[in-house]
Amino acid sequence: VNAPAPKPLDNYPVIRSRNIEELRDAFGRVYAKPDLLPGSDVAMLDATLNNCRLRHIHLAYVSYGSRVRFTFPASGMVSQLVPLRGSGEIVCRGTTVTIAPGTGAVTPPDVGNQADYAADFEQLVLRFEPGALTEKLAALTGATIGEPLRIGPRQEIRHATAQMLQQYLPILVDTLGLADPPFPEWWVVQTEQLLMTLFLFGYRHNYSHLLELEPPDTAPSQVRRAEDYIAANAHRGVTMEELARITGVSAFSLFRSFKKSRGYSPSEFAAKLRGTGNDHS
Amino acid sequence: MTTPTRPLDRFPLARAQDAEEMCAALAGVYAKPEIHLRRGTRTVDTVLNYCQLKHIGLGYTKYGVDMGVAYPESSLTLQTFPIRGRGQARVGRSVSTLNPARGVSISPGTNFAVKLDAEYEHCLVVLNTKSLTGKLAALTEKPIDQPLRFDPTHDPAPASASALRQHSLFLIDSVSNATLPDLVLEEFQQTLLMMVLHANRHNYSQLLEERRLAVAPWQIRRAEEFIAANWNQPIRVEEVADAAGVHDLALFRALKQRRGKSATAFAKDVRLSRASELLRHPETLTIAEIAAACGFADPATFAADYAKAFGEAPSQTRGRDGAGNDPAKH
Numbered sequence: 001v002n003a004p005a006p007k008p009l010d011n012y013p014v015i016r017s018r019n020i021e022e023l024r025d026a027f028g029r030v031y032a033k034p035d036l037l038p039g040s041d042v043a044m045l046d047a048t049l050n051n052c053r054l055r056h057i058h059l060a061y062v063s064y065g066s067r068v069r070f071t072f073p074a075s076g077m078v079s080q081l082v083p084l085r086g087s088g089e090i091v092c093r094g095t096t097v098t099i100a101p102g103t104g105a106v107t108p109p110d111v112g113n114q115a116d117y118a119a120d121f122e123q124l125v126l127r128f129e130p131g132a133l134t135e136k137l138a139a140l141t142g143a144t145i146g147e148p149l150r151i152g153p154r155q156e157i158r159h160a161t162a163q164m165l166q167q168y169l170p171i172l173v174d175t176l177g178l179a180d181p182p183f184p185e186w187w188v189v190q191t192e193q194l195l196m197t198l199f200l201f202g203y204r205h206n207y208s209h210l211l212e213l214e215p216p217d218t219a220p221s222q223v224r225r226a227e228d229y230i231a232a233n234a235h236r237g238v239t240m241e242e243l244a245r246i247t248g249v250s251a252f253s254l255f256r257s258f259k260k261s262r263g264y265s266p267s268e269f270a271a272k273l274r275g276t277g278n279d280h281s
Numbered sequence: 282m283t284t285p286t287r288p289l290d291r292f293p294l295a296r297a298q299d300a301e302e303m304c305a306a307l308a309g310v311y312a313k314p315e316i317h318l319r320r321g322t323r324t325v326d327t328v329l330n331y332c333q334l335k336h337i338g339l340g341y342t343k344y345g346v347d348m349g350v351a352y353p354e355s356s357l358t359l360q361t362f363p364i365r366g367r368g369q370a371r372v373g374r375s376v377s378t379l380n381p382a383r384g385v386s387i388s389p390g391t392n393f394a395v396k397l398d399a400e401y402e403h404c405l406v407v408l409n410t411k412s413l414t415g416k417l418a419a420l421t422e423k424p425i426d427q428p429l430r431f432d433p434t435h436d437p438a439p440a441s442a443s444a445l446r447q448h449s450l451f452l453i454d455s456v457s458n459a460t461l462p463d464l465v466l467e468e469f470q471q472t473l474l475m476m477v478l479h480a481n482r483h484n485y486s487q488l489l490e491e492r493r494l495a496v497a498p499w500q501i502r503r504a505e506e507f508i509a510a511n512w513n514q515p516i517r518v519e520e521v522a523d524a525a526g527v528h529d530l531a532l533f534r535a536l537k538q539r540r541g542k543s544a545t546a547f548a549k550d551v552r553l554s555r556a557s558e559l560l561r562h563p564e565t566l567t568i569a570e571i572a573a574a575c576g577f578a579d580p581a582t583f584a585a586d587y588a589k590a591f592g593e594a595p596s597q598t599r600g601r602d603g604a605g606n607d608p609a610k611h
Contacts, residue, residue: 053526055499141463160459167455171447178440184489185497186420188526190475197468211462227291261460262291272293 008084008124008173009050016048030060031077034070037114041066042117053175054188056132057195059172063122073087073112077127078151080199081105082169086121090114091093092153099123104166106152106203113153124169128196136196141210142162149206165195196240220257224245226266234273240266288341288364288453289330292415292511296328303344304515310340311357311407317349332456334405336412336470339453340405344397351394353386358429359387359476362446366401371395372433379403384446386481388431406449409545416474421488435482448473496535500525504532505547512576513552521548552576553590556583560598568595 004016015026020042024033030051036042046065051058058077063085081090088101092113097105107113109130134145157163172191183191201211226243229270243266247254258266295306300316306329307314326345331338344350353517361384368379372393377383384403387393389410414425437445451470453584455461478489507524522532536547556575559566569580572595577583587595 055526160455160461161465163459164455164461164465168451171451174447175440175444178443182481183526184492185500186492187475187479190472194468194472197465201465203461211464231290269293273296 002041007048007050007063007122008170009052009059009176011177012050012052014049014051014060018045018047020045023049027072030058032073032075032112033073034115037069037071037116039067039069039116041119042068054183054192056129058125058127059169059190060125060127061122061173061174062125064117064119066119067117069114069116071112071114072107074110075107075112076109076130078109078130078133078149079107079212080126080128080165082126082166084123084124086118088115088117088121088123089118090153097154102157102166103221104155104157106155108150108152110148126169126199128197129201130191133196133200136193137200137207137210140197141207143207144151144209145207147206148206151203151204155203157202159202161198165198165202168198183271220261222249222254223258223261226254226258227269230266230270231273234270238266238270266267286457287328287330287343288450289332289339289401289457292330292332294329294331294340298324298326300325300464303329308341310338311359312352312355314353317351319347321345322348332467334456334470336409337473338407339456340407340448341402341453342405343402344399346399347397349396352392354390354392355387356389356410358389358410358413358477359385360406360408360445360449361385361399361403362405362449363403364450366398368395368397368401375433383442386431386433386437386477388429388483389479390428391431391433404450404453406473406477408474412470413474413477416471417478417485420475420478421485421492423488424438425485427484430484432482432484432492437480437482441476441480445473448476480500496525496532500532501535504536508548509551512548512555529596549586550590553587556587556595557591559597560595568599571595 014030015022016189017026018021020036020040023045024036026049027034030049030053045068048063049060050062051060081099081104083099083101083104085101087098090097090099090107090113092105092107093111099105104231133149137143137149138145153230155162157166172195202206224246229243230238231244240255242256244251249257255265258264258269262269263270294310295303297303297306300318303325304313304316306327310329310331316325324346325348326343328341328343328345330341332340361379363379363381363384365381368384370377370379370393372385372387372391377384377385377398379401385393385395410429414429417429418425436442452473455469456466478485504521504525507521525532552575556571556577559571559574560568566574568584572580572583575583577586584595591598
C-alpha cells in the first residue's frame with residue numbers, strides 16, 4: 001500500500017476521509033458543519049482537512065479529491081481563502097467570486113456562503129476571530145472601532161502587502177510543519193500580530209482609510225523604471241533627458257520623486273552602481 | 282545588457298573594485314574589517330546592497346574574489362545567510378563551515394573571521410542591539426542586565442534555524458520588490474527579532490525555555506472549557522493539551538498548581554458532579570445508567586469514586602434528594 005502523499009500541515013490532522021458524513025462532521029468540529037448541495041461527486045471523495053490553531057487565528061489546509069458543492073453556515077470567523085491549486089467559486093452576500101491560485105476571497109463571520117470546488121482544488125484557509133482583528137485595528141489606528149469590520153468577499157490582491165501575505169503563508173506552513181509544537185506563547189502572540197497586520201493592510205475594508213493616513217509612499221513607477229534603465233546602462237553615462245524620455249515625466253519631477261522616495265538623486269544612484277563613490281557627472 | 286537582479290539591488294551601497302573602498306562600506310554597515318587577499322590579487326569585485334529599517338538592516342554581499350575577512354568587535358548583532366559558494370568561519374575558538382545551509386550568528390562584542398571562495402554570496406541581517414534586548418526583556422518579562430551572548434559552540438536547532446533563514450530571506454525579497462507600509466515592516470522586524478532569540482542558543486535561552494513551558498491563564502481556561510464540553514467522554518491529557526495549545530506536561534503541572542489536581546482528576550470531578558446532579562433529578566435513569574452516561578464503564582468503580590468525592594453512596598444521594606424532590610411522590 002502506498003503511503004498517501006504528504007500535504008501541508010499534515011502534523012495538525014483533523015481528518016483524512018472518503019466519507020462525506022465524516023468530512024462534514026470534521027468541518028463542524030473545527031469550523032462550521034456544511035450541507036451538501038446537488039452536483040457534488042461524493043463517490044470519488046478523498047478529502048484532507050488539517051487545522052493548526054494558534055490562539056485567535058487558525059490556519060487550515062483542505063483538499064477534496066472530487067468536485068464538491070457545499071453551503072456553509074455562518075462560522076463566526078473572518079476567513080481568508082488562499083487557493084493553492086485548481087479553481088472554485090464562492091457565493092457570499094449575493095456576490096459570486098471565482099478563486100484560483102494568485103487570487104482569493106474572504107468570507108465574513110456573520111453570514112454563510114456557498115462553495116463549489118473543482119476536483120483538484122486545494123487551499124489554505126486563514127481564519128481570524130473578529131474580536132482579535134478589531135483589537136488589532138484599534139491598536140494600529142488609535143481609533144475606536146465601533147462599527148464591525150466589513151471586508152470582502154471579493155478581494156484585490158494588487159497591494160504589495162496582500163501579495164506579501166499570500167507568499168508568506170507557505171513559509172508559515174513550513175515553519176509550523178518543521179517545528180515541534182506547542183509553540184511558546186510569545187511565538188504564537190507575535191505570529192498572530194504579524195498575520196493580522198498583513199491582513200488589515202493588504203485588503204480593502206471599511207477602515208482602510210485610517211490605515212492609509214500613513215503615507216503609503218510606494219516609489220512611483222517612474223522611479224522604478226528609471227532605476228532599471230540606469231542599471232541596464234550602468235557601463236555608460238545616462239543623461240537626465242534620456243531618463244525623462246523613457247519615464248515620460250519631466251527631468252525635474254523625476255529628480256524630485258527620486259530624491260523623495262530613495263533619499264538620493266538618479267546620478268548618485270548611477271555612481272553607486274559604477275562603484276565610483278562620489279561622482280557628480 | 283541587464284545584469285540579473287540580485288537581492289536588494291534597489292539599495293546599492295557599494296560596487297567596489299578597490300579593497301579599501303569595500304572595507305569603508307562594510308564599516309558603515311557593521312564594523313571595519315581587515316582583509317587578506319591571495320598573493321597576486323590586487324582588486325576585489327564587490328557588490329554590497331543595504332537597506333536600513335528601524336530595528337534591523339537588511340543586506341546582500343558578493344565579494345567576488347577568494348579572501349579572508351576579519352571583523353573586530355561590534356556593538357551590533359549579525360546574522361548571515363549564505364546563498365552561494367563556500368567558506369569557513371571562526372567565532373571565538375569554534376570553527377564552522379559556511380554554506381547555503383549554514384551561516385553565522387554573531388552577538389555584540391564578539392570578533393570573528395571568515396575565509397570565502399570567489400563564488401561566495403550571502404544575505405545578512407544586522408540587528409540593533411537595543412531593539413533586540415528590548416524584545417528579550419518583553420519576552421522574558423525580566424530586566425536584561427547582562428549583555429546578550431550567543432554560544433558559538435552550540436548549533437542552533439535545525440527547525441528554528443531554518444525558520445529564521447526562510448523568514449529573513451523572505452523579508453529581504455519582499456523589500457527588494459516593493460515598498461511596504463511602515464507598520465507592516467515594523468511587525469515583520471518584531472517577528473525577526475523574536476526568531477533570532479528563539480533560534481540561537483544564548484545566556485537567556487534557559488529563561489525563554491521556562492517561559493515556553495509557562496501556561497497562560499487563557500490556556501488553562503481553554504483546557505477547562507474543553508474538559509467541561511466533553512464531560513461525558515473519557516478524555517486523554519494529550520487532547521486537552523492540544524485544545525489549549527500547550528505542552529501536556531506543562532498543562533498537567535499548571536492545572537495541578539491551580540486546582541491542586543491533575544487534568545484527569547479534574548475531568549473525573551466534572552463527571553462526578555454531573556452524575557450527582559442527575560441523581561438529584563426526578564428522572565427514571567437507574568444509577569448504572571447514570572454511571573454509564575457520565576463515562577464510567579464500571580458501576581462499582583463509579584460508586585467507589587462517588588463515595589470518595591461526596592462522602593456518601595450514589596443511592597444515598599438519590600434516596601435523599603432524588604426521591605424526595607419527585608413531585609409524583611407528593
